[in-house]
Amino acid sequence: MPDLLVDVLDAAREHGDAPAVTAKGRTLTYRQLAERVLATAHRLAENGFTPGTRMLFSVRPGPDAIVLALGTVAAGGTVVFVDPGGGPELFARRCALAGPGWAAAESLLYAVSAPGPLRAVARRRGVLLPDYGALPVRHARSGPWLPGVPRGAVSTKRLAAPVAGHLRPPPADPDQEAVVVFTSGTTAEPKAVVHTRGSLGAALRVLATRCALGPDSRVHTDQMMLGLPALVAGAHWTMPPYGFAPAADPAALAAGLHGATHTFLVPADLAVILDSGVALPGSLRQVLLGSAPVLPPLLERARAALPDVEFLAVYGMTEILPVAIATGDEKIAHGGDLLGVPLPGVRARLADDGELLVSGPNLCRGYLGRPPLTEHATGDLARFDGDRLVLIGRKKDMILRGRTNVYPGLYEPAIAGLPGVAEAVLVGVPDEIGDERIVLVLLARPGERPGLADRVRAALPGVIDVSALPDEVVEVPELPRTARNRKVDRVALRAAVGR
Structure with a gap:
């Protein structure tokens, strides 16, 4: 059975000294990645972290964040992705639902959210942050110590430092809760998706059936759902600067993609890039598009500008990703909002009102604090064209x-x-x-x-x-x-x- 952690560590053993992750000019090899993940798990346990513990996670994407997230899972814990910028009330409700025992954040976030002049400046700019350091949990800081970092906070750099002797990887455990992602829901009733090591591992394998990744690939993205499959495949994952918006600087995007074979873009960013006239590198083989409808007119423009690139429109949601993938050529030929044939292992059916219901090994366990899911109601209206799904619209729209x-x-x-x-x-x-x-x-x-x-x-x-x-x-x-x-x-x- 697929297991996210086992698959990544197996790839690390196989690819050893090949580059695994690069960001801001810093590269970790596969061997270094595995060593730091296992060291982090070991030291977390030494610091009282026990299996089943949830860790609030507010660390910017980068090699250190990947090591800490995988190390947390390797220690038997759960990574809870939470945005503190949503306001103190929503943050408090989410914390209450998640019940964390640990929190990991940037040192700067601790400093800016602590009572004092920096927090006042953030508030004047409309950013309402909770006092992260006041959370009644154990803390891990990413970055140098700054005022506002709680006393006793563990440095993530020290957690990942080499450990003398051989560290055994944890056994396979596909049923272990691994990730919690907050999605929709009101402030009074937040909603969070729970994925296991097995559901995430299955998601990576399902994506790999259509995304041609291998040791000769270089994937440029800050999206974990493309970056992690790259690691499992032995590819080189490179990351753009944190907070970088492709549409804001198409030339910088093109420069970052130099030598890349794969990337992920939302349709609106691709449109701006095409409008700018900036030439994307000839090394690109596949561009994945998602998070919003991918329509034929945009794909026609993209195909004209990049005739040698295969565009893949990915349909899915936080609860189950991916569900279906259609190529740009398939969508152009169809003319409507074609989603494609459900991917291997994914089961799709239509409710009486036309709503699309999906299930499969990559389906999340369910929502935090609610009964497990056996099927996900997408909220999308669809129809079958042969064995292919075609999106009609959203029920609420x-x-x-x-x-x-x-x-x-x-x-x-x-x-x-x-x-x-x-x-x-x-x-x-x-x-x-x-x-x-x-x-x-x-x-x-x-x-x-x-x-x-x-x-x-x-x-x-x-x-x-x-x-x-x-x-x-x-x-x-x-x-x-x-x-x-x-x-x-x-x-x-x-x-x-x-x-």
């Missing part, structure tokens, strides 16, 4: 106009394929009697001449069903997006066009 249910995802791909359209979003805006009028919001391609809304309105009857024709068509200079994954923020967009 359904628009009700009169007696007609309109699913935006069924029509947006076709509208986005019209000349001059970069993106098309249908939203429902309630009127004074509680019905909804449909507003089509357009984002034009760079350099498009004025009057796009009128041209699209005239073309719509030949593209979409009469029952879905919008009441209003507007063009906007940009679309509001969520900070986390750059998806279109439909709530914000609905509020903006409804004024």
Whole structure:
């Protein structure tokens, strides 16, 4: 049975002195990675860390973070990814749900969140941080000691220092809780996904069935769900600077990708890169796209700019990743929002209302504090085209106009394929009697001449069903997006066009 930790350590034994992880000019070989992971597990135990302990984790992506996370799991613990920037109340609720015994954070985070001038500066800038150092847990700090770091906090550098003698790797334990990731949920009732060593290991193996990784690959990403498969495959994982936004500096992205064979991008960032005209390196073989809908018009542009690159649109969610992968060519040929054939081991079916239900070995154990899951209700509406899944839209995005249910995802791909359209979003805006009028919001391609809304309105009857024709068509200079994954923020967009 797959096991994330066993798979990584097995790869380390096989690939020895080959480069494993590089960030900011610093490289760990596979041998060094394994040694530091096992040393971290050993020293955590010496410091009172016991199996079943959960560790709040707020350490920036990099080699040290990977070592600490894997070392925590190797010690029998769970890594709880938590963002302290969500506000003290939400942070407190999440801590209460997770019940951590340890916390690991950047020294700077301890300093900025402690009562004092730095915290006051952060507050004036709108950043409300909890007092991380006041948590009633054991602490591990990443980075040099700073004021605000709790007394007795263990240095992650010292945890990973070489240990005399041979350290035996932990036995396989696919059922061990390994990772907790907070997703949606209100402040009063936060929601957290629990993955095991086995479900994460299965996810890596499922991804490997479509992502061609090997010792000759170099993967450039800060996404663990692509970086960890790279390590299992013996590839070289390189990381961009923490906090780097590809769309903000396409030239820097291109420079970082020099020599890379694989990377991951969200569609909005790929669009900005294509608009910039920056040339991406010829070394690229596969570009994975996800976290938001990947539509044919964008893929057509990408294929024209990078004809030798295979684009893979990955469909999945925190609860089960990946579910299906479609190539750019498959999506272009299909024309709609094709998800692809469910990947090996993944089972998919449709509920009576068309909602997609999925399960498989890569399904999470469930939500923290709730009964285990045997199947995940995605919230997405889909249909089968033969053995391939096609996305229709989100249940919550359904628009009700009169007696007609309109699913935006069924029509947006076709509208986005019209000349001059970069993106098309249908939203429902309630009127004074509680019905909804449909507003089509357009984002034009760079350099498009004025009057796009009128041209699209005239073309719509030949593209979409009469029952879905919008009441209003507007063009906007940009679309509001969520900070986390750059998806279109439909709530914000609905509020903006409804004024």
